[in-house]
Amino acid sequence: MSYQVLARKWRPKSFREMVGQEHVLQALINALDHDRLHHAYLFTGTRGVGKTTIARILAKCLNCEQGVSSEPCGECGSCLEIAEGRSVDLLEVDAASRTKVEDTRELLENVQYAPTRSRYKVYLIDEVHMLSTSSFNALLKTLEEPPPHVKFLLATTDPQKLPATVLSRCLQFNLKNMPPEQIVGHLGNVLEKEMVSFEEPALWLLGRAASGSMRDALSLTDQAIAFGSGKLVEADVRSMLGSVDLSFVYQLLEGVAAGDPAELLAIVARMAEHAPDFEGSTDELISLVHRVAVAQVVPEAIDNSWGDAERVASLARSITAEDAQLFYQIALNGKRDMGLAPDPRSGFEMLLLRMLAFRPAAVIDESLGPADLQPAPANSASSSAAVEVGTPVKKSPDSVGEGAPSQPQAAASHHTERKRELASQDSPAAPVRSQPEPAPQAAAAPAPEKAPLAAASEKQAIGGVTPENWCELLPQLGLLGMVQNIASNMQLLTVTGDTLEFVLDADNASLFNDGHRDKIRLALQNYFDCELSVSISVATPPGETPAMRQARARNERQQRAVAEIENDPRLQALLANFDGELDITSIAPLD
Structure with a gap:
């Protein structure tokens, strides 16, 4: 007996054997079991999702000699004839090859005659959208009011x-693409029954390459079995599909996180030795960045289908949430532009270099001089934190080459004193290339060494912040975006030595992570010019957060504005004379 391909050998013979499409099967099963049958059905969906298969099973259900039901016997003459494709009462028509109106008229000439030996005469028209306009017009009247012994089953991609006249005469069922999980599960069952050894990662490669089509997945499996000499091995399937080894994708993202362009180009060169599909590699990179972003927000939701959950979690810790979103967007745009590149490899390399080039490192405060700035390391998680905080990392006074300034007594006086020092320098602070000369008095005095983390200095540095004035201090930290929103919903509980303990409102903590805490700590350290420890717990604040205070103040201003408007004598006179009504929602305070 000749070999039969898997896609035909394992085509479902009943609704019970179908994989997926539950929303369609449930409707058909209920209609068959309760004898609520329509005269025309339209099945839509991409290739290989089961349109023709469902239509044939439905024809078998309609004409089974045991009676109309959702479970045909599969053993009677009618069921066997339909399964073998030789039933005279199931007329399968390929509309792509019979598009002329004459073909449609010839097909419909025998509609009026009763079926030869079955209960119904079933017309299965595949790729029905290929019919011409004249063919559709010829079909319309019969499609709307066919004889009681005729059923139309239409399928189209x-x-x-x-x-619209055809759509309105049919019950339409939209078949969905198969998710990789369903495809992998079905492939595993088929290969076990075929007694073919396989590696599960190889099935996942086939499931993703099938792009939602079960028929494509089975066809690729046939090809992979032949390629691997009767077994499915991940390396062989990757080679057959031209897929890149996932280890390269991990190394690429780790290289981007480390800010190492030389390592990135070296990895791409090693990838090129295996003649990969760089567009497919871009898809794998996008998928990995997506999994990293999900792991940052919901760590327990990491997909471990590839057995790499631990590595994904490690990448999620080494990349900030903002960088993950940036990398994802760059990769998407890079995939779109890859067709414009001279060759796929150069387009892929530019995509990676763009991730490094556009990754934020620091924001320069023009009020400070070049001696006050130091570059943040590219591989540190705090590099992007400096961007969102909006405050540059400042050197200690001894590295600037000036006399040690007097330690500020309060938080507000710290920046004022710093600006006075800069104003006394001879050269302006804005240029980056020229080194400003120190003030004469500072040059005469030797630069004393600053003891690291001296207890007395720390006390003076953070002595300006208390739980009572946290609301006034917050706007001076320069926080932006999500970090500023999180900080505004925190209440400062205690200040002990160099440790600040906060409580974050639980109602606003859904997106909070350790990266936000590090950025808040960095902003406080930059403001007070000393090392600090920040503890943030999630609970209901016992007191008022800055956000709560701002909302209360806004509400009070609104109430005052409404009261002033309502008590205005001229407005009261207008309302009384013209029988008017005041729209309170239109009142807004001017301050």
């Missing part, structure tokens, strides 16, 4: 091309 492009329902937009069908006239």
Whole structure:
């Protein structure tokens, strides 16, 4: 007996054997079991999702000699004839090869005659959107009011091309693409019954390459079995599909996180030795960045289908949430532009270099001089934190080459004193290339060494912040975006030595992570010019947060504005004379 391909050998013979499409099967099963049958059904969906298979099973259900039901016997003459494709009462028509109106008229000439030996005469028209306009017009009347012994089953991959008059005469069922999980599960069952050894990662490669089509997945499996001499090995399947080894993708993202362009180009060179599909590699990179972003928000939701959950979690810790979103967007745009590149490899390399080039490192405060700035290390998680905080990392006074300034007594006086020092320098602070000369008095005095983390200095540095004035201090930290929103919903509980303990409102903590805490700590350290420890717990604040205070103040201003308007004598006179009504929602305070 000749070999039969898997896609045909394992085609479902009943609704019970179908994989997926539960939303369609449930409707058909209920209609068959309760004898609520329509005269025309339209099945739509991409290739290989089960349109023709469901239509054939439905024809078998309609004509089974045991009676109309959702479970045909599969053993009677009618069931066997339909399964073997030789039933005279199931007329399968390929509309792509019979597009002329004459073909449609010839097909419909025998509609009026009763079926030869079955209960119904079933017309299965595949790729019905290929019919011409004249063919559709010839079909309309019969499609709307066919004889009671006729059923129409239409299938198409492009329902937009069908006239609205045809759509309105059919029950339409939209079949969905198969998710990789369903495809992998079905492939595993088929290979076990075929007694073919396989590696599960190889099935996941086939499931993703099938792009939602079960028929494509089975066809690729046939090809992979032949390629691997009767077994499915991940390396062989990757080679067959031209897929890149996932280890390269991990190394690429780790290289981007480390800010190492030389390592990135070296990895791409090693990838090129295996003649990979760089567009497919871009898809794998996008998928990995997506999994990293999910792991940062919901760590327990990491997909471990590849057995790499630990590595994904490690990448999630080494990349900030903002950088993950930036990398994802750059990769998407890079995939779109890859067709414009001279060759796929150069387009892929530029995509990676763009991730490094556009990754934020620092924001320069123009009020400070070049001696006050130091570059943040590219591989540190705090590099992007400096961007969102909006405050540059400042050197200690001894590295600037000036006399040690007097330690500020309060938080507000610290920046004022710093600006006075800069104003006394001879050269302006804005240029980056020229080194400003120190003030004469500072040059005469030797630069004393600053003891690291001296207890007395720390006390003076953070002595300006208390739980009572946290609301006034917050706007001076220069926080932006999500970090500023989180900080505004925190209440400062205690200040002990160099440790600040906060409580974050639980109602505003859904997106909070350790990266936000590090950025808040960095902003406080830059403001007070000393090392600090920040503890943030999630609970209901016992007191008022800055956000709560701002909302209360806004509400009070609104109430005062409404009261002033309502008590205005001129407005009261207008309302009384013209029988008017005041729209309170239109009142807004001017301050």
